[in-house]
Amino acid sequence: MNLIAERILDFLKNFPPFDVLSREQLLEVCKSIEVVYLEKDKTLFNIGEPVENQFYVVKDGAVGLFREDNALVDECDEGDIFGLRALLRKGEYKLEASAIEESIVYSISND
Numbered sequence: 001m002n003l004i005a006e007r008i009l010d011f012l013k014n015f016p017p018f019d020v021l022s023r024e025q026l027l028e029v030c031k032s033i034e035v036v037y038l039e040k041d042k043t044l045f046n047i048g049e050p051v052e053n054q055f056y057v058v059k060d061g062a063v064g065l066f067r068e069d070n071a072l073v074d075e076c077d078e079g080d081i082f083g084l085r086a087l088l089r090k091g092e093y094k095l096e097a098s099a100i101e102e103s104i105v106y107s108i109s110n111d
Helices: 003-012 023-031 084-089
Strands: 034-038 043-045 054-066 072-076 096-109
C-alpha cells in the first residue's frame, strides 16, 4: 500500500472532478502525483515558459496567478485546480503562478 497516494486520495476525493472517480481510478491518478512545496513568493511557472504536461491542485496555502504587469488574476486555495487551461491549449504559459503564502501543491501529470 502506498501511504502517500492514500493521503492524496483522501484529500482529492472531496473536490471535483476527482469526486466522481471510483476509488480505484483515483488511486491510480494519485500514485503518479508529485508533491511540490513552495515557499511564499516562490514561482511555480513563468509567463512565456513552455507548458509542461501537467496541471496543479492546491493542497495547502494559496497560489496566485499573475499577469505580466503583476496584477493578480486569480487566487487559488485549497482544492483549486490551475494550469489546466494552459495544458489544454499547449504552447506557453500566459500567466505566472507564484505562492502567495507557504503552499503545498499537487502536480498531476497528463501522461
